[in-house]
Amino acid sequence: METKSENRCFGGLQGVYSHPSKSTGTEMTFGLFLPEEANDGPVPVLWFLSGLTCTHENAMTKAGAQAFASEYGIALCFPDTSPRGDDVADDEAYDLGKGAGFYVNATEKPWAPHFRMWDYVAEELPELLGKSFPIDLDRQAITGHSMGGHGALTLAMGLPGRFRSVSAFAPICSPTQSDWGTKQLGAYLGPDKSTWAAHDATLLMQDRGLDAPLLIDTGTDDQFGDLLKTEALASAIATRRQPATLRMQKGYDHSYFFVSTFIPDHLDFHAEALFA
Amino acid sequence: METKSENRCFGGLQGVYSHPSKSTGTEMTFGLFLPEEANDGPVPVLWFLSGLTCTHENAMTKAGAQAFASEYGIALCFPDTSPRGDDVADDEAYDLGKGAGFYVNATEKPWAPHFRMWDYVAEELPELLGKSFPIDLDRQAITGHSMGGHGALTLAMGLPGRFRSVSAFAPICSPTQSDWGTKQLGAYLGPDKSTWAAHDATLLMQDRGLDAPLLIDTGTDDQFGDLLKTEALASAIATRRQPATLRMQKGYDHSYFFVSTFIPDHLDFHAEALFA
Numbered sequence: 001m002e003t004k005s006e007n008r009c010f011g012g013l014q015g016v017y018s019h020p021s022k023s024t025g026t027e028m029t030f031g032l033f034l035p036e037e038a039n040d041g042p043v044p045v046l047w048f049l050s051g052l053t054c055t056h057e058n059a060m061t062k063a064g065a066q067a068f069a070s071e072y073g074i075a076l077c078f079p080d081t082s083p084r085g086d087d088v089a090d091d092e093a094y095d096l097g098k099g100a101g102f103y104v105n106a107t108e109k110p111w112a113p114h115f116r117m118w119d120y121v122a123e124e125l126p127e128l129l130g131k132s133f134p135i136d137l138d139r140q141a142i143t144g145h146s147m148g149g150h151g152a153l154t155l156a157m158g159l160p161g162r163f164r165s166v167s168a169f170a171p172i173c174s175p176t177q178s179d180w181g182t183k184q185l186g187a188y189l190g191p192d193k194s195t196w197a198a199h200d201a202t203l204l205m206q207d208r209g210l211d212a213p214l215l216i217d218t219g220t221d222d223q224f225g226d227l228l229k230t231e232a233l234a235s236a237i238a239t240r241r242q243p244a245t246l247r248m249q250k251g252y253d254h255s256y257f258f259v260s261t262f263i264p265d266h267l268d269f270h271a272e273a274l275f276a
Numbered sequence: 277m278e279t280k281s282e283n284r285c286f287g288g289l290q291g292v293y294s295h296p297s298k299s300t301g302t303e304m305t306f307g308l309f310l311p312e313e314a315n316d317g318p319v320p321v322l323w324f325l326s327g328l329t330c331t332h333e334n335a336m337t338k339a340g341a342q343a344f345a346s347e348y349g350i351a352l353c354f355p356d357t358s359p360r361g362d363d364v365a366d367d368e369a370y371d372l373g374k375g376a377g378f379y380v381n382a383t384e385k386p387w388a389p390h391f392r393m394w395d396y397v398a399e400e401l402p403e404l405l406g407k408s409f410p411i412d413l414d415r416q417a418i419t420g421h422s423m424g425g426h427g428a429l430t431l432a433m434g435l436p437g438r439f440r441s442v443s444a445f446a447p448i449c450s451p452t453q454s455d456w457g458t459k460q461l462g463a464y465l466g467p468d469k470s471t472w473a474a475h476d477a478t479l480l481m482q483d484r485g486l487d488a489p490l491l492i493d494t495g496t497d498d499q500f501g502d503l504l505k506t507e508a509l510a511s512a513i514a515t516r517r518q519p520a521t522l523r524m525q526k527g528y529d530h531s532y533f534f535v536s537t538f539i540p541d542h543l544d545f546h547a548e549a550l551f552a
Contacts, residue, residue: 213526220517231514234522238507241496243526246510250489250519 001132004029010070011036016056019128023120024083025113030125031060032133037073044139044274045075045129046267049121049155051146052180053099056080059145062256068267074274075135079121081147083114096184102175103151104199106188115188122155141270143167145259146224149216150175153201153233160211165273167215167266169259170222173233174202180227202229205236214244215269217262219252277408280305286346287312292332295404299396300359301389306401307336308409313349320415320550321351321405322543325397325431327422328456329375332356335421338532344543350550351411355397357423359390372460378451379427380475382464391464398431417546419443421535422500425492426451429477429509436487441549443491443542445535446498449509450478456503478505481512490520491545493538495528 004016012035021028037043046069048059059065060078069076082088082101089110090097101117129135142163144152149171156166175181176196185196197203214237218230230248237244252258280292288311297304313319322345324335335341336354345352358364358377365386366373377393405411418439420428425447432442451457452472461472473479490513494506506524513520528534 218514220519222517225517231511234510234514235507237524238494238510238522241498241501241524243496243524245521245523246514247521248513248517248519 010066012070021120021124023116023124026083026085026088029056029080031056031078033066033069033076035070035073038134042134042136043073043075045077045135046270047077047142049144049148049151050081051148052095054081063263064260065263068264072271079125088114096187102147102184104188108188108190111188122159139274141165141274143266145169147172154199157204157208157210158198163212165213165270167269170218170254172228174200174229176200178227178229202232202236205240209240209242213273216246217249219249219258221251222254224254286342288346297396297400299392299400302359302361302364305332305356307332307354309342309345309352311346311349314410318410318412319349319351321353321411322546323353323418325420325424325427326357327424328371330357339539340536341539344540348547355401364390372463378423378460380464384464384466387464398435415550417441417550419542421445423448430475433480433484433486434474439488441489441546443545446494446530448504450476450505452476454503454505478508478512481516485516485518489549492522493525495525495534497527498530500530
């Protein structure tokens, strides 16, 4: 593992590290904020999965999460959103290929060799964190933005018992019925839609639900609102009687200005579960 | 107007009053909590509309709202849920007739003469409060439980500009598609369903939305959950991108133990709008 940078931040340390990944067969980079409390022993961790076009860096620099994570003594991990490198397949569109891994294991050409972001985020990176840093893997929580919200929701429902709390900012809620989803799931997983269901938060909510508290914020002025299919997940949550809070936030859009506004609430929410 | 009782309560006064009503043609009884601040001038008011089988008394004695209304200096008004008296039509069922007015103006026999709860709550009682008590009618908010949640939502969407904030506990969300609704709207309004739409929160949300902040709490273990149709309103809110917070509260049922648990949050929510 290589240290790309380390900066003192809110009494703790904001690091950026890279490592050769078994899952993707590429060098992968991630951001990790360790609060001051990590000097005394393992701390809980909140994963932040990012959206389309993002790297590990966007949320790390723009979400403002460290200020509140440091108050509670929570680590923050910011994975990348896809494999990178010259030999990694890509597409001219911003929403397919690099920066658009959709947190799945691709089975189709040309994506299958490297686009295994589910395995990377679900298995490899947590294992690496537990071995290399003072992180308490018994206390994990997850959040994400847009495509990363999709990732947070699908990972949480796909890995029961893993996360003590789950939240999302403007998540893609039903990729099987959105242009943010059908194109990508078709490309990565192929035309057999039965393989898509494990990556659709609404279908997962209908089928199995979530074993952790859930908080979702989405802006009423989200410029991508039609692509998110929030109404499908809202209906599924109410029908299942899933414990959850869904907030339609007046006037907010899809940007990090929206995310940073509600990050304090999300850290409060996750802290309550992580320190219960 | 007759004073039935007045009790000192959280530094203010919990009164119960009755008066002959033009709307219903009967004597009507209501509860009114005035906080201590009412001694110095008009105070804002939060309406609490009650559910099936309730009188003015249930929420007044069991919701625990006075503790928090007194902290903010907010009056609370608890209307009855139907006309009462020997010459008022009734039905053997608990959910039709007395205690089940559904906040509509009945047009059908035998209900039409007295069951005019919309007019009573929307027009007559506010006017009476404004004339007889130090209530600031420019600062009104509304909440309700079950059938009263239905009333709060439909009154608020039917009277744009009236309420600065709107909340509900386990509201009936779509009476036109529930056994808590089709029977009553059919009885009171007749078979022409076009007249029902003004009394269906989901249809109103689809058609016009709400011009005020909205908070809804419903328990995941609500024993009447199937009758509430929360999923229909949740979908309509998200589709419309209506500013709102919908919370599915883990393990709570339909009782006043549920209502009293979240009354503090609702008073906080309404106070923010009433004192903005």
